[in-house]
Amino acid sequence: MFSFCTDPASLEGAKWLSCYLTTVKHMSMYYAVVTVLLLLAITAPTALAFGFVGASAARSQIAPLRWVGKTYIAVVRGIPDIAFFLFFVIALDQAFEYIRHRIKCPDWEEPVRQGNDFIVCTAAKLPLGNSPQWMHETYGFMLAVLTFAIVFGAFAANVLFGAMRAVPKGQLETAEAYGMSRGQTFWRVLVPQMWVYALPGLSNLWMVLIKATPLLFLLGVEDIVYWARELGGAKQPQFTEYPHPDWRMWYFAALLIFYLCFTKVSEVVLDRIMAKLTHGQATAAGEAQRKAAA
Amino acid sequence: MSCWDTIADYALRSQGIGERLLPRTDFTLCQQFTLIGSGMIWNIYFGVVALLSGFFLATAVAMGKAVSNPLLRKPSEWFIFIFRGSPLFIQFFFAYFVFLSLKGAYPFFSPLTSAWAGALVVLFLNTAAYSGEIFYGALQSIPKGDTEAADAYGLSGWSRFRRVIWPTMLRLAWPAYTNEAIFLFHATTLVFFSGFPATQQRGDALYYANYFADKTFNPFVPYPILAGYFIILTLIVISVFGLVNARLNRHLPQERRKPIRVRPQIIR
Numbered sequence: 001m002f003s004f005c006t007d008p009a010s011l012e013g014a015k016w017l018s019c020y021l022t023t024v025k026h027m028s029m030y031y032a033v034v035t036v037l038l039l040l041a042i043t044a045p046t047a048l049a050f051g052f053v054g055a056s057a058a059r060s061q062i063a064p065l066r067w068v069g070k071t072y073i074a075v076v077r078g079i080p081d082i083a084f085f086l087f088f089v090i091a092l093d094q095a096f097e098y099i100r101h102r103i104k105c106p107d108w109e110e111p112v113r114q115g116n117d118f119i120v121c122t123a124a125k126l127p128l129g130n131s132p133q134w135m136h137e138t139y140g141f142m143l144a145v146l147t148f149a150i151v152f153g154a155f156a157a158n159v160l161f162g163a164m165r166a167v168p169k170g171q172l173e174t175a176e177a178y179g180m181s182r183g184q185t186f187w188r189v190l191v192p193q194m195w196v197y198a199l200p201g202l203s204n205l206w207m208v209l210i211k212a213t214p215l216l217f218l219l220g221v222e223d224i225v226y227w228a229r230e231l232g233g234a235k236q237p238q239f240t241e242y243p244h245p246d247w248r249m250w251y252f253a254a255l256l257i258f259y260l261c262f263t264k265v266s267e268v269v270l271d272r273i274m275a276k277l278t279h280g281q282a283t284a285a286g287e288a289q290r291k292a293a294a
Numbered sequence: 295m296s297c298w299d300t301i302a303d304y305a306l307r308s309q310g311i312g313e314r315l316l317p318r319t320d321f322t323l324c325q326q327f328t329l330i331g332s333g334m335i336w337n338i339y340f341g342v343v344a345l346l347s348g349f350f351l352a353t354a355v356a357m358g359k360a361v362s363n364p365l366l367r368k369p370s371e372w373f374i375f376i377f378r379g380s381p382l383f384i385q386f387f388f389a390y391f392v393f394l395s396l397k398g399a400y401p402f403f404s405p406l407t408s409a410w411a412g413a414l415v416v417l418f419l420n421t422a423a424y425s426g427e428i429f430y431g432a433l434q435s436i437p438k439g440d441t442e443a444a445d446a447y448g449l450s451g452w453s454r455f456r457r458v459i460w461p462t463m464l465r466l467a468w469p470a471y472t473n474e475a476i477f478l479f480h481a482t483t484l485v486f487f488s489g490f491p492a493t494q495q496r497g498d499a500l501y502y503a504n505y506f507a508d509k510t511f512n513p514f515v516p517y518p519i520l521a522g523y524f525i526i527l528t529l530i531v532i533s534v535f536g537l538v539n540a541r542l543n544r545h546l547p548q549e550r551r552k553p554i555r556v557r558p559q560i561i562r
Contacts, residue, residue, distance in 0.1 A: 079521045080480035082487070086504055087517040094513075118511045211381040218487055225387065232391075249395055252388035256380045263379040 020242045026102075029227035033258070035141070036213045036223060043148040044209065050153025055160035056186075073158045081151050081216060088147040091217050093126070100124040137222075144219045152209055159201030164190060166197040196277045203270040210262055214255075228255055297324040308332040308496050316495055316505065323437035323515070326506050330519050333499035334527070335344030340417055340482040340498075345475055353460070355426030360433045370426070382481055383488055389416045390489030405423040409458075417485075421478045425471060432467035433459070449544075465542045472535040476528050499523060 004011070005019035020026070057069030075084075098112060101124035108121050122128075127135040167190055175185040217225035232248030278285040303313035305328055317325050358370030377385070393406040406412040436459065444458040464471075483500040486492045492501055499520050506516035 034531035079524050080483045080500070082480075082483050083500055083503070083517055083520050083524070086500070086507065087513045090507060090511070090513040113512065207415055211383075214381045214383040217383075225383070228387075246395070248390070249388065252384060252391055255384050256376075259380040259384060260376065264375075 016242075023024065023112055023242065025227070028222075029224060029231060032222060032224045032227050034218065035221065039141075039145060039148065039213060039216065042145050043152065044146065044206065046149035047152035047156050048211070050149050051156025051158075051160050054153060054157030055164060058157065058161050059164060061182075069157070072154055073161060075154060081212065082218065083214055084151045085147055085219060088150055091142055092143055092146060094118055095198055097126050098123055100126065140219070140221055144221050147219065148209070148212070152205065152212075155205050155208070156202065159198050159205060160194065162201065163194040163198035167193045199270075199274055199277060201276070203266075206266060206270065207263060210259070210266065224255060224258075228252055297322075300324045301328050304328045305332055306335075308498070309500075310494060310496050316540045318509070321510055323505060324372050324433065326516050326519055328500075329502040329506075329517060330499050331523060333497055333502045334498075334523050336409075336485070336498035337479060337482045338527070340414060340485060341475075342477040343414060344417035344421050344482075345478060348418050348425060349420070351422035352425035352429055355422060356429030356433055356463070359426065373419075374423045374427050377420050378427060382420055383484055384538070385416055385420060386413065386484060386488030386490065389413075407490075408493065409485050413485040413488075413490050417478065417482065420481070424474050424478075425467075428470045428474060429463055430466050431470075432463045436462045437521075461542065468535070468539050468542055472532065472539070475531050475535060479527055479531060480524070481502055 002019060002022065005017065005022075011019055054069050054072045057065050058073055060069065078121045097118075097120045101112065101120035104123045105121035111118070112118060112120060127139045138218040171189055171193060172185055175189040180188065194203065214223070214225045216223040228251035229248060231244065232251035234246045235243050274285075275289070278289060300322070301324070304325065306312050307316075307329060309332075316329070355370045355373060358366045359374065361367055390407065390412060391413050393403060396403040397407050406415065436512040440458055440462055441454075442452045449457060482497060486497045486501045487504075492498075495505075496503075497505075503520040507513045509518075
């Protein structure tokens with residue numbers, strides 16, 4: 001990276017460290033941090049959308065839709081989320097390939113599942129066998145995002161379902177009294193008001209989501225945990241210009257500090273949003289705010 | 295081979311008792327049920343021991359966070375912040391590598407590099423931090439009248455804590471604590487996916503479920519089995535905690551006692 005890094009063996013102290021921390025592999029690790037942030041940025045709105053659909057389904061008037069919504073919410077109870085992650089990554093992959101298989105190769109006769117193998121025709125493979133490396137990585141990442149969104153969508157659905165029920169009944173009755181249809185009541189009265197009730201649950205969920213990001217490692221994405229293990233392991237002088245003993249402890253300490261800072265910042269930001277939203281609301285927190293100001 | 299033989303061979307496989315070789319081909323449903331169930335022994339062990347031991351540290355940490363003396367308060371606050379603010383997965387990895395280097399320096403620490411002790415220490419500290427925060431929240435919401443009544447009766451020090459503060463704290467914290475217990479049991483599945491090795495393939499339920507899913511490339515059998523086991527475990531936890539809850543609330547009129555239910559919106 002720096003011009004003085006040409007001969008690492010001659011370097012000492014801070015200079016050595018600055019060269020060591022800017023090697024190509026370390027750059028990949030910093031890039032992995034961006035991957036984690038990207039995952040959060042994509043997953044959070046997607047999970048919220050899943051949650052919104054799930055919560056709306058759970059309070060629907062059509063019975064089968066309501067069952068689907070309730071089941072979706074209920075699956076998050078009682079089962080460890082990491083089991084979901086491991087399950088959905090394979091299950092989604094197989095589901096996509098199976099659908100493509102049925103469309104692209106209609107005259108394929110052998111069964112897809114033969115003993116311990118899952119075989120689809122070559123044209124149905126995802127991504128195609130001849131596609132470049134970045135396609136494979138992106139596909140893996142997309143599967144991870146979808147898995148996160150499904151799992152956290154169920155949590156979000158639960159929060160939003162509770163929030164929808166927390167909106168005072170009088171508000172909805174007033175809307176009906178004004179002659180609004182069910183859809184209008186939902187979109188114009190219920191949805192705008194539910195957020196303040198949902199926010200404590202959603203901010204908790206955001207914290208949980210941040211703390212679930214290292215699980216990307218289990219889904220086969222080269223994330224920060226992967227790089228911390230990779231870079232921290234003992235390095236022999238014959239393989240690298242920066243030999244060092246087992247430093248994985250320090251790498252994971254760095255990750256620990258990264259996550260602590262991240263959650264601290266989120267906490268501060270979410271507290272501010274909460275203070276903004278409760279301003280003037282007829283809730284206990286809003287009342288406390290009013291009293292403090294007076 | 296009948297199902298009974300499989301159970302005899304593999305029921306205690308996760309503890310290293312019975313048939314050494316894991317099934318490799320022709321996986322039967324019975325094998326999957328038995329081995330995943332065998333792995334549940336580890337999940338129950340980690341969960342129960344961490345919960346029981348963590349309870350005491352959690353009470354201490356909650357009391358520490360509630361006092362005004364900064365010498366006690368600051369360490370408690372930092373302890374809770376560090377363990378609640380970082381992912382358990384990273385904590386496992388970090389702890390494993392710390393224990394590994396400790397073992398290099400002092401052989402006395404060598405048990406900590408194996409899961410049964412090392413992961414247990416992490417889970418113990420982790421659940422103590424989460425429950426400590428729950429207990430602290432409960433301490434803050436103890437009705438003023440209760441402590442004033444204790445003062446009026448002339449209770450002070452230990453007897454005031456033992457007879458008034460502590461039972462009320464537990465009573466208020468119990469629904470959230472039940473939730474924490476459930477998620478702690480779920481968290482035990484992470485142990486063998488972090489740094490801690492599963493020696494001789496003695497793993498927990500998720501380890502075996504993952505083993506089968508990898509071998510058969512069919513996630514639709516082992517994971518639902520695992521899910522079934524965990525739902526049963528969750529129901530057991532809820533009913534046991536419900537019994538304690540009934541005892542803690544026994545002085546209240548019947549209609550004010552609320553049964554416990556899972557509330558995933560306050561997940562850890």
